Amino acid sequence: MPAPLPADAEPSRSHSAASMRAFIARALTAVGLCEPDAENVAELMVEADVTGADAHGIFRLPQYVSRIKAGGINVQPDIQVTRTAAATALVDGDNGMGHLVMRRAAHTAIELARESGIGWVGTRFSNHAGPAAIYASMPVEHGMIGVYSAVASANHMAIWGGTDLLLGTNPLAIGVPGGPSGPIILDMATTVVSYGTIKKHALLGKPLPEGWMVSRTTGEPITDPAQSSEGILLPIGGYKGSGLALMLSFLAGTLNGASIGKDVVDFNADNRTVTNTGQCILAIDISRFIPLETFENEVSRHVADLKSGDTLPGFGTIRLPGEQRAERRSKRQAEGVTIPTALLTKLDLLADELGISSLGAI
Incomplete structure (x- = not known):
C-alpha cells in the first residue's frame, strides 16, 4: 500500500x-x-x-x-484500443503518459463489463501511471469490482533467494463497492514498500527502517537511502511475494507484449528509452451475479463485524483496506x-x- x-x-x-x-x-x-x-x-x-x-x-x-x-515519452500519442473479443481488449499507448493510457484502459474495461458482464483490458507501450488504487477505483464508481496490476517501471526485487534484479514492485489493487460503509480498496506493492517511498526518504534525508532493503552482496539490511542502488527491495511474505510479483508480470506484461524481466527499462536511470510498460485491468459487473444493493449491504454487514471485534494489545482500532485513503482524501480536499x-x-x-x-x- x-x-x-x-x-x-x-x-x-x-x-x-x-x-x-x-x-x-x-x-x-x-x-x-x-x-x-x-x-x-x-x-x-x-x-x-x-x-x-x-x-x-x-x-x-x-x-x-x-x-x-x-524524448522518452510521446507527448502526442495515438492511443489505440483493439477489441479482441466480447470481453477483452488491448490498448497500445504509443508511449504516451501512463495516466492517459490507463484512463483509456479503465474506461474500456468498464464498457466491456457493461456489455458482457466482465471486461479484461491489457496495455502495452504505456508508462508509469501512478498508484494502482486510482484505477481499481474506477470500476467501483460504476457498481463494479475493479482489479488492477502493472509491471513496475524499474526492477528493484530479485526472485526469492536470488540477487539479480529481475522483478519489480509490481502492484496489485482490488476495489469493491461497499454501500454505506464506503468502498474497500486494497492497494499494495509486492515488496514491503514501493521504490517511490525509498526515493521520498532519500529526498527528505530519512533513514530506512530495517526490513525494507538488503544488500545484494552481503544480505545485510540497508538503512541509508543513498545506498539503495546497492540493494534489493524485500518482497512481502518472503517467497510468496516474489512469486506473486512474477505471476503479475506475466499477466500485465507478457500477455500484452510488454516488457518484463531483463527487458524492463529503469525509468529512474534512463530518460530516453521507450519503456513499453504493461498494465492490466479487470472490471466485473456485480449485477450479473447478485443485485448490487444486496452485495453492498453484505459488504457493509461484514465490515461492521470486522471493525467491532476486540483488538490485540497495541492496536487502537481496526482499519480495513482503503479506509485511511478515504479519510485522507476528505481531509486533504478540505485543508490542502x-x-x-x-x-x-x-x-x-x-x-x-x-x-x-x-x-x-x-
Whole structure:
C-alpha cells in the first residue's frame, strides 16, 4: 500500500488540490502535452496526493518532465484500443503518459463489463501511471469490482533467494463497492514498500527502517537511502511475494507484449528509452451475479463485524483496506496537501526551468 510522507518531514504550507492541478497542467503543457491531456494527467496525479499516495503524485512531476524533454515519452500519442473479443481488449499507448493510457484502459474495461458482464483490458507501450488504487477505483464508481496490476517501471526485487534484479514492485489493487460503509480498496506493492517511498526518504534525508532493503552482496539490511542502488527491495511474505510479483508480470506484461524481466527499462536511470510498460485491468459487473444493493449491504454487514471485534494489545482500532485513503482524501480536499520543503524547492526550480508560475503563485 503506498506510504504517506513521514510524519516528521519538514513541511511547507499546504496547497489546495486545485492549485496543484493547475501547476501540473501548466508544466505538462509547457513540455508539449495538449491542454486536455495535461489536465487529465494532472487530475490523476493530484488524486494520488489527496488520497495519501505521496510518492506517486506531484512528487513525480520533475521526473516526468525530464523524460518528456529527453524524448522518452510521446507527448502526442495515438492511443489505440483493439477489441479482441466480447470481453477483452488491448490498448497500445504509443508511449504516451501512463495516466492517459490507463484512463483509456479503465474506461474500456468498464464498457466491456457493461456489455458482457466482465471486461479484461491489457496495455502495452504505456508508462508509469501512478498508484494502482486510482484505477481499481474506477470500476467501483460504476457498481463494479475493479482489479488492477502493472509491471513496475524499474526492477528493484530479485526472485526469492536470488540477487539479480529481475522483478519489480509490481502492484496489485482490488476495489469493491461497499454501500454505506464506503468502498474497500486494497492497494499494495509486492515488496514491503514501493521504490517511490525509498526515493521520498532519500529526498527528505530519512533513514530506512530495517526490513525494507538488503544488500545484494552481503544480505545485510540497508538503512541509508543513498545506498539503495546497492540493494534489493524485500518482497512481502518472503517467497510468496516474489512469486506473486512474477505471476503479475506475466499477466500485465507478457500477455500484452510488454516488457518484463531483463527487458524492463529503469525509468529512474534512463530518460530516453521507450519503456513499453504493461498494465492490466479487470472490471466485473456485480449485477450479473447478485443485485448490487444486496452485495453492498453484505459488504457493509461484514465490515461492521470486522471493525467491532476486540483488538490485540497495541492496536487502537481496526482499519480495513482503503479506509485511511478515504479519510485522507476528505481531509486533504478540505485543508490542502502539505508539501515538504525539499520537494517544493524542486518544484520551484522546475517552474523556473519551464518559465511558468511557481506552485505558490497559483
